[in-house]
Amino acid sequence: MGTCEEARSFYICAEIFLALSPLGERVARDPAMRDAGRVRGSPVIRASMVVTYAQAISVVQERIGQANPRPPVETVSLEDVRGRVLAEDVVADRDLPPFHRAIRDGYALRAADLGVLPAILRCVGEVPAGQHFEGKVDPGQCVSIMTGAPLPVRADAVVMVEHTRSLGERIEIQRSVQQWENVVLQGSEAALGACVLARGRRLRAAELGLLAAVGKVSVAVYGQPKVAILPTGNELVAVEQRPQWFQIRNSNAVTLSAQVTEAGGVPIQLGIVPDREDALREMIQQGLDSDLLLLSGGVSMGKFDLVEDVLAELGAEFFFQGAAIRPGKPLVFGRVRGRFFFGLPGNPVSTFVTFELFVRPAIAMLGGTVFEPPVLLRARLAKPCRQKTGLTMFMPARVCVQNRDPVVELVNWQGSGDLVGTAAANCFLVIHPDQTELGAGDWVDVMPEGQ
Numbered sequence: 001m002g003t004c005e006e007a008r009s010f011y012i013c014a015e016i017f018l019a020l021s022p023l024g025e026r027v028a029r030d031p032a033m034r035d036a037g038r039v040r041g042s043p044v045i046r047a048s049m050v051v052t053y054a055q056a057i058s059v060v061q062e063r064i065g066q067a068n069p070r071p072p073v074e075t076v077s078l079e080d081v082r083g084r085v086l087a088e089d090v091v092a093d094r095d096l097p098p099f100h101r102a103i104r105d106g107y108a109l110r111a112a113d114l115g116v117l118p119a120i121l122r123c124v125g126e127v128p129a130g131q132h133f134e135g136k137v138d139p140g141q142c143v144s145i146m147t148g149a150p151l152p153v154r155a156d157a158v159v160m161v162e163h164t165r166s167l168g169e170r171i172e173i174q175r176s177v178q179q180w181e182n183v184v185l186q187g188s189e190a191a192l193g194a195c196v197l198a199r200g201r202r203l204r205a206a207e208l209g210l211l212a213a214v215g216k217v218s219v220a221v222y223g224q225p226k227v228a229i230l231p232t233g234n235e236l237v238a239v240e241q242r243p244q245w246f247q248i249r250n251s252n253a254v255t256l257s258a259q260v261t262e263a264g265g266v267p268i269q270l271g272i273v274p275d276r277e278d279a280l281r282e283m284i285q286q287g288l289d290s291d292l293l294l295l296s297g298g299v300s301m302g303k304f305d306l307v308e309d310v311l312a313e314l315g316a317e318f319f320f321q322g323a324a325i326r327p328g329k330p331l332v333f334g335r336v337r338g339r340f341f342f343g344l345p346g347n348p349v350s351t352f353v354t355f356e357l358f359v360r361p362a363i364a365m366l367g368g369t370v371f372e373p374p375v376l377l378r379a380r381l382a383k384p385c386r387q388k389t390g391l392t393m394f395m396p397a398r399v400c401v402q403n404r405d406p407v408v409e410l411v412n413w414q415g416s417g418d419l420v421g422t423a424a425a426n427c428f429l430v431i432h433p434d435q436t437e438l439g440a441g442d443w444v445d446v447m448p449e450g451q
């Protein structure tokens, strides 16, 4: 094994895959997009299938979309449903608002009565929120009304109290209003029976409020995908353990667990696995009980990076084996025995960034929501910046507001192992491959954390 001939035939397979793939792009043939044939002493030949950032995003989206994940459905009560994904369409159980609602404190009246100002109207009653006015408002009359109260019959506008003067029973109105001004019409937010929240929507605070507003005390939601976390590396020790000077604490499992939870998954910690094929094989198989397997480390070209070899022996299909990004280039995505997996590079910032870019949207799809790649926002660059890597760069940075513009500045960091710098950041500055020179004040893309 490991001859040039075999490496070449693997390349051809990779090319055919990529040519046939929906990407339709000649990724494998583009020398800038691939490493030289990577052949190691191990039994598995790893022809390079390195894709661009945009290609990697669409491969993840298409592969998971084609698998058409159908998470189970369960009913959960309103108080426990935050962060879950709706498995039903929710409809308004009555008009919203249920009546013409006053949105200012003032006087309900007929706009046509204000042709000449100031107008003097007779106040015939009062209607606070939670009550309704039994009578009607005839020409020349008004009713004192509070925010949230139903507009009395025949009134068609509200004048704010600030533009009035009370003269006992008579009220002086100093400003005119349009018809329906300071009123939200019945059913204008949603009519009875209209869909207010569609299946697939993640339930945040605003959605929970809306569920409450339409009387949903329990709701059908999708089961959360179980995401197995498998950190690999002989150098790793448990966080509770005191590391020897040459060892590293297993921080990735903690970061990934938090990210999985934020993304709507349930993290399953499998514990540290050493860089040994037998141990890896056993733990990967355990990980396949979950809906998604995340490995960290062991996907680079080192002698002890065995993850891809073991996955290949287990019959994995690889959809890509490397992305033209930094940090995170050795990233691997594929499927084995019907389960998707990501092999994330072990450096903590690489692990973090590749999760945000690819795993977060993958978990969303597995959990019944639509695929949404990270949204990039724009900010002005604080200091000039150069890069000639040909990669899409995601650099830890801080964005703040200066003179009303968002301004982004790189944090001090030492590369993809530096969690100190990353923890000081609140976003990533995104530099695209063609942006070789950027000047201070240029508008650039930033990716906020935790979308």
Ligand code: AMP
Residues within 6 Å of the ligand: 231, 232, 233, 235, 236, 248, 249, 250, 251, 252, 253, 296, 297, 298, 299, 300, 302, 305, 344, 345, 346, 347, 348, 417
């Ligand atoms: P690897 O991708 O396996 O070559 O790992 C690269 C580097 O990332 C290692 O040398 C470690 O310093 C670091 N690393 C790997 N796994 C972890 C982990 N679970 N937690 C923290 N750091 C890690």
Ligand code: MG
Residues within 6 Å of the ligand: 232, 233, 234, 275, 297, 298, 304, 305, 346
């Ligand atoms: Mg390693």
